[in-house]
Amino acid sequence: MFTQRHFPVFPTIVAFAVLAVLCCGSAQAQQLGGPLPNLDPQEAKWYTAGQKMFFRLWGVKEGLGPVTTDGGCVRCHKSPVIGGGAARLSTYFGLTNPDGSFDQSYLGGPFLQPFGTVVPPSCTIPGEIIPAGATVEKRLTSPLFGFGLIDAIADADIxxxxxxxxxxxxxxxxxxxxNMELDYHSPPLLRPGRxxxxxxxPTLLQQVSSNFAHDLGITNPLVPLPDCSQGNCSINANCMLPPDPNSRNTTSNGPGILDLSHYERFLAPPPPPIPGQPGQAIxxxxxxxxxxxxSYHTPTQVFFDIDLKGTQFGPSPSLSNQPVNLYSDLLLHDMGKLNAGAFPANTxxxxxxxQQMWRTTPLWxxxxxxxxxxxxxxxxxxxxxxxxxxxGTxxxxxxxGRYKALSPSDQAALIAFVASL
Ligand code: HEC
Ligand code: HEC
Known part of the structure; x- marks a missing residue:
């Protein structure tokens, strides 16, 4: 089952015909917050190892900080069960210069890590504040259910x-x-972001490595440099910043981030909607x-990386040939001036x-x-x-416009359908 790297572009036969399989994709009667059905025994072990990393609260000795948004992934991704989202917002800041250019690294940007740490012998590293005059954007915590299926969708299909x-x-x-971005492979591939x-x-592993580093402050092979308080790393000079032992990044192989990504990889998607609701046709x-x-559909044979050297596992029984009933094209759309974010492109x-572009939010x-x-x-x-x-833009x-022209009862049916997803 272990193979050398297959390139992640697996065009599937079913590009758009997937609409037709909506009601009848393989029964995924799993519980929200639980693993995918059909895990291979090895996949089940990875899921459990990853769950430990995701559920744990980290301390400074284990690599948390020097600044952090919180002590563990579960502090934010917890509603209605662990692996979900939260009503909590994260904050990002940068500086818009008078000439219109944007500095995303201004005084510790773009990630606001409001909590500091105390590191041996007794140095207090302050949490970050939003500098005066900064450009600020806030984002809601997203749920992570079904993310392995999203990761497995062929680039060609997107x-x-x-x-x-x-x-x-x-x-x-x-x-x-x-949103084309380079992935972490060597040489890197330009792939659609998701x-x-x-x-x-573009990949679950990159997303998780970014969260590990920028939310918790635990560096790793894909994000090796720590975020320092307001960008000032010199304040740490006399302090013994402990290494990040539990990210296990002392080898270049990155098992810490791989474990963590496997938890999301095997987290089951939300259950599919009840078929035949009148609002679905509307x-x-x-x-x-x-x-x-x-819906997208995963390729007939899905492989995924089990180290950073290109060794892969697969074909995965739980991820191959599966419907992904996510209700999103995973593409960016211009949502008009009133929905503009504060951050420009290229950050x-x-x-x-x-600013006006957002990814279609998966409605599952x-x-x-x-x-x-x-x-x-x-x-x-x-x-x-x-x-x-x-x-109207x-x-x-x-x-x-068409939604507004619907009769109140048709609007209600449509809303009931969306609420059932
Ligand atoms: C302080 C709250 C917070 C913590 C702690 C946190 N996250 Fe998140 N997470 C967020 C927010 C907010 C977003 C949305 C940001 C965005 O999409 O730009 C997000 C997005 C994500 C996404 C992408 C979601 C999507 O819709 O594509 C993944 C995957 C993720 N987080 C995993 C993790 C992991 C793994 C950890 C722990 C290492 C973690 N997060 C810790 C708040 C948090
Ligand atoms: C032009 C593409 C487009 C169309 C058409 C569209 N959406 Fe969306 N939808 C989006 C994008 C992009 C977002 C994310 C916007 C954001 O958060 O800034 C979104 C967000 C949503 C959300 C919020 C999800 C969440 O959890 O935050 C709901 C609900 C929703 N859409 C329902 C609908 C319904 C119902 C229709 C048809 C009446 C519809 N959308 C038509 C692109 C679209």
């Missing part, structure tokens, strides 16, 4: 969707863009599916996405969410729908 939207949704002005609210990360006819693509938290798991939108701005589904185009304008 890129084909770009062409499909260009050819089919021109009348509505909908044309998703892939993780993060701007689809700024979701289609109004055009919500033009961005909220009901760590945006990649190529411009909506039934257990209480807060919506990238910044948690809306508290219910009807407001989230209207937020797509509050001023952006790519969603035509679809939202």
């Amino acid at each position: 890129l084909n969707q770009v062409t499909f939207e260009l050819n089919n949704y021109q009348a509505d002005g909908i044309h998703g863009m892939a 993780f993060g609210r701007k689809a700024q990360q 979701f289609t006819s109004v055009g919500c599916i033009e961005c909220h693509l009901p 760590l938290i945006t990649a190529q996405a411009t 798991g909506t039934s257990v969410r209480t807060v919506f939108w990238h910044d948690g701005k809306t508290k219910d589904i009807p407001s989230a729908i209207l937020q797509h185009s509050p001023d 952006g790519e969603a304008a035509a679809v939202i």
Whole structure:
């Protein structure tokens, strides 16, 4: 089952015909917050090892800090069960210069780590504050269910969707863009981003390594430099900053981040919706599916990396040939001026996405969410729908126009369908 690296582009036979398998994809009757069914015994071991890393609260001796957003992944990803999201927002800052250029590293940006640490012998490293005059963006914690399936979708299928939207949704002005980013392989491959609210990360491993380093402050082979308080690393000169032993990054092989990524890899997706709801047909006819693509399908044989040298495991019984009923094309769309974020393109938290562009949020798991939108701005589904185009601009304008023209009972049916996902 262990093989040398296969390139991660596995075009599948089923590009768009997947719409048809919506109701009948393999029964995934697993519990929210539990593992995928059909785990291979080795995959089950990786899931358990990863779960330990995800569930644990870290201390300074184990590598937490020098500054941090919190002591463990579970402190944020916990609602309604561990692996989910939260109503909690993270903060990012940078400086917009008078000439319009943007400095994402300004005084410790772009990640605000509000908590400091005390390191031996007795040095107190202060938590970060938002510097005066900084440009600030806030983002809501995302749920992580089904992320291994998302990671397994073939690049070619995401890129084909770009062409499909260009050819089919021109009348509505909908044309998703892939956020192309380099992956961690050597030599790196340019791949469509899929993780993060701007689809700024192309692989689960990169996303998780970024969270490990920038949320907890635990460096690792993919993010080897620590974030220092307000960007000032010299304040640590007389302190004994402990190494990060539990990221086990002393070897170049990165088992710490691999363990952590395996937890999300094997975390089951939310259950599929009950078929035959009247609102489902309205979701289609109004055009919500033009961005909220009901389903991708994973390749017939999925392999994944088990070290950073290119050794792979597979074909994975749990990830191969599976429906991914995520209700997202994973592409970026221009959501209009009123939805502009503060960060411009070409930063760590945006990649190529411009201010008005956001990744279509996967709607699976909506039934257990209480807060919506990238910044948690809306508290219910009807407001989230209207937020797509509050001023009639952006790519969603035509679809939202059709939604507004629906009868109240059709709107209610559509909302009930979305609420059931
Ligand atoms: C302080 C709260 C916080 C902590 C701690 C935290 N996260 Fe997150 N996480 C977030 C927020 C906020 C986002 C959304 C950021 C974005 O998408 O740009 C996010 C996004 C993610 C994503 C991508 C979600 C998506 O929709 O694609 C993954 C994967 C993830 N976190 C994993 C982790 C792991 C693993 C840890 C622990 C090492 C962790 N997070 C710790 C708040 C947190
Ligand atoms: C042009 C593409 C597009 C169309 C059309 C579209 N959406 Fe969205 N949708 C998005 C994007 C992008 C987001 C994320 C916006 C953000 O957070 O800034 C989103 C977010 C959402 C959310 C919030 C999810 C969350 O958890 O935060 C809901 C609910 C939603 N859409 C439902 C719908 C419904 C229902 C329709 C049809 C009436 C629809 N969308 C049409 C692109 C689209």
